[in-house]
Amino acid sequence: xxxxxxxxxxxxxxxxTHWVRAGHEVFVGGRDARRAERLxxxxxxxxxxxxxxxxxxxxxxxxAALPYGAGAEVVAGVRASLAGRVLLDCxxxxxxxxxxxxxxxxxxxxxxxxxxxxxRVVKAFNLCHEDVWRMTPPVFDGRPLAVPVCGDDGEAxxxxxxxxxxxxxxxxxxxxxxxxxxxxxxxxxxIGLWVGEGADAxxxxxxxxxxxxxxxxxxxxx
Ligand SMILES: NC(=O)c1ccc[n+]([C@@H]2O[C@H](COP(=O)([O-])OP(=O)(O)OC[C@H]3O[C@@H](n4cnc5c(N)ncnc54)[C@H](OP(=O)(O)O)[C@@H]3O)[C@@H](O)[C@H]2O)c1
Numbered sequence: 001x002x003x004x005x006x007x008x009x010x011x012x013x014x015x016x017t018h019w020v021r022a023g024h025e026v027f028v029g030g031r032d033a034r035r036a037e038r039l040x041x042x043x044x045x046x047x048x049x050x051x052x053x054x055x056x057x058x059x060x061x062x063x064a065a066l067p068y069g070a071g072a073e074v075v076a077g078v079r080a081s082l083a084g085r086v087l088l089d090c091x092x093x094x095x096x097x098x099x100x101x102x103x104x105x106x107x108x109x110x111x112x113x114x115x116x117x118x119x120r121v122v123k124a125f126n127l128c129h130e131d132v133w134r135m136t137p138p139v140f141d142g143r144p145l146a147v148p149v150c151g152d153d154g155e156a157x158x159x160x161x162x163x164x165x166x167x168x169x170x171x172x173x174x175x176x177x178x179x180x181x182x183x184x185x186x187x188x189x190x191i192g193l194w195v196g197e198g199a200d201a202x203x204x205x206x207x208x209x210x211x212x213x214x215x216x217x218x219x220x221x222x
Contacts, residue, residue, distance in 0.1 A: 001159065003027070004059030004085075006052050006074060008035040011090055012065035013042070015125060015131040015167065029055025041122035057081035061088055061159050062119075068093040068101060068108050076115040083118030086156040088163070090125040093184055098192035100185050107181030109150070121161045122151035123180035124171075126187050137168020148174030148183050162178040 001024045005012045008030035016026050020043045028043070029052040030036035040049035048058070056062055056078035066074055068091045075082065093101040093108040103152055113121040125133065126145055132138050138145040147169045151157045161171035174183055193201040 001025070001061060001162070002059050003163075004029060004055035004057070004062040005065060006030075006055055006078070007065035008032065008039045009065060010130040011125070011133070012063065013025075013039060014130045015063060015065070015090070015163075016043050016047070017055070017134065018136075018167040019163060020047055024163075024166070026107060027055050027058035029053070029058075053078045053081050056085070059085060061086040061087045061163065063090065064112060065090060067091070072111045072115040072215050075112050075119075079116040079118065082116045085119055086153075086159050087112060087116060087121045088125070088160055089121055089123050089180070091184075092187045092191070094188045094191055098188050098196055100188040101128055102181065102184065105182055107177075109180035109184070113177060113215060118151040119162060120151065120156040121133040121177055121180075122149060122156050123177065123183055124149045124160055124164060126183060133167065135168070139168065145169045146172045148172045150174040150177055150180040150183060152176045 003019055003024050003026045005016050005026060005028045008028060020026050021051060026043060027048045028036045028040045029050055031052060036049040040047040052074060060087050062082060064071055064075060064087060069090050089109045089112050091108045095101045109123040110122050147164045147172050149157060149160050164171040190201045193199040
């Protein structure tokens with residue numbers, strides 16, 4: 001698959017490393033040509049580099065690895081090149097105090113969709129730290145990390161699910177793009193618990209067997 005990457009920072013590096021290793025053709029685009037060149041060299045595997053518009057026009061899938069505050073403006077600037085392509089949003093609109101910056105308004109993913117109406121936006125990869133995405137593979141207690149994927153276009157979801165599997169993770173159907181805001185809010189909650197409280201956020205959810213009540217054979221909830 002051809003993959004364009006908007007941005008040359010940590011998430012661009014972490015995710016594209018998996019995709020180059022999986023044999024995809026990657027093009028890194030940045031506003032700083034030298035950073036794009038350096039990242040492409042580090043990724044290897046024939047990775048190309050150039051500006052943001054060139055990256056947007058390269059990929060069947062285009063990863064927006066940009067800060068929430070810059071994402072919509074950058075995407076609007078390359079929207080013509082993004083037409084018909086899958087735009088993968090991994091951003092976290094989380095500010096000081098672990099505040100959800102989109103509170104009361106459209107999600108970050110929806111803002112990208114509005115900025116590039118011809119693109120098919122999918123939300124994924126926002127819930128974990130870059131170093132988790134750098135793991136080969138991200139497996140905990142023998143279980144691959146599950147990655148919720150939200151989007152409205154079946155073909156776009158299938159492409160992103162393939163890219164999730166290429167990182168060693170398991171894709172999880174997260175619903176339509178209207179659910180992306182929930183995944184973004186989940187990130188704000190998790191980051192607050194992990195970083196703010198030093199809490200084991202993984203402990204907040206019971207096993208699946210308990211999702212709708214006590215598992216068989218256990219006393220009913222009082
Ligand atoms: N890092 C994590 O652990 C993590 C985990 C999950 C999700 N995320 C999300 O992933 C996204 C990227 O995070 P990151 O850690 O990769 O950030 P980063 O390392 O700071 O990289 C951000 C990239 O965006 C570029 N950029 C910033 N403002 C821009 C603008 N106005 N125009 C064009 N390019 C611009 C930067 O270019 P310059 O280098 O030229 O400044 C850089 O290449 C964020 O939305 C973040 O919330 C991050």
